[in-house]
Amino acid sequence: MSLVHSEFFSFFSSLSEIEVGSHLYWTLGKWTVHGQVFLVSWFVISLLLIIALSGVQKLEQIPKGNQNFLEFVMEFLQDIAKGQIGDGEHRQWVPYTSTLFLFIFGCNWAGALIPWKLIHLPEGELAAPTNDINTTVAFALLTSLAYFYAGISSKGIKYFARYVQPNPVFLPINILEDFTKPLSLSFRLFGNILADELVVSVLTLLVPFIIPLPVMILGLFASSIQALVFSTLSASYIGEALEEHH
Numbered sequence: 001m002s003l004v005h006s007e008f009f010s011f012f013s014s015l016s017e018i019e020v021g022s023h024l025y026w027t028l029g030k031w032t033v034h035g036q037v038f039l040v041s042w043f044v045i046s047l048l049l050i051i052a053l054s055g056v057q058k059l060e061q062i063p064k065g066n067q068n069f070l071e072f073v074m075e076f077l078q079d080i081a082k083g084q085i086g087d088g089e090h091r092q093w094v095p096y097t098s099t100l101f102l103f104i105f106g107c108n109w110a111g112a113l114i115p116w117k118l119i120h121l122p123e124g125e126l127a128a129p130t131n132d133i134n135t136t137v138a139f140a141l142l143t144s145l146a147y148f149y150a151g152i153s154s155k156g157i158k159y160f161a162r163y164v165q166p167n168p169v170f171l172p173i174n175i176l177e178d179f180t181k182p183l184s185l186s187f188r189l190f191g192n193i194l195a196d197e198l199v200v201s202v203l204t205l206l207v208p209f210i211i212p213l214p215v216m217i218l219g220l221f222a223s224s225i226q227a228l229v230f231s232t233l234s235a236s237y238i239g240e241a242l243e244e245h246h
Helices: 002-015 035-054 066-085 091-113 133-164 168-206 212-242
Strands: 025-028 031-034
Touching: 025 035, 031 035, 035 066, 035 091, 035 133, 066 091, 066 212, 091 133, 091 168, 091 212, 133 168, 133 212, 168 212
Parallel strands: none
Antiparallel strands: 025 031
């Protein structure tokens, strides 16, 4: 089984080498990374931190303003984890699923709303980090690690008994499922965000100011749905790893 998991992560490591378009490359020691992804990611992280800190500066018994908004968001994110993982066990996973949702949501909206193309780079161009396959594969692999950790920490070695349930004949299918889960997660998010940005770019060139606006609004809605889908499925996979099999 360890050989299968080794092949699993090597497969997705090679998948992350797929490239679309030109990029701004940074060299960090022996590693070469896409610089534009880090730049926009840092911007999104900074923005999320500013919003979070602004809502906890003056906490009040009766929340209002930013505090009220943040408490609403927190309840919404807790409900995602609670609905998929279950009451009680969901608490330790709220930070993970919430971080996934907020970061993906922020990246998607930053790519859709901010005219990054006005900022010129030596190579490549700024865009939503989620339209880079490396980013979405990284998210998917984190989720895979999370549900393996959840299952093993909860059940120990008995977790691997799920591969031969409900019948040992399902062993190949159950192993294949560990490949298809992160594959579908990564390509769904990458494909939707990349397609949305391409459609808006083409329409802006062909018919500026008129047609792109409703397409952009639809893109914002789709971007929000993609963040929700990714975090909900991640919580669902973790909940599946924690549930008892008979």
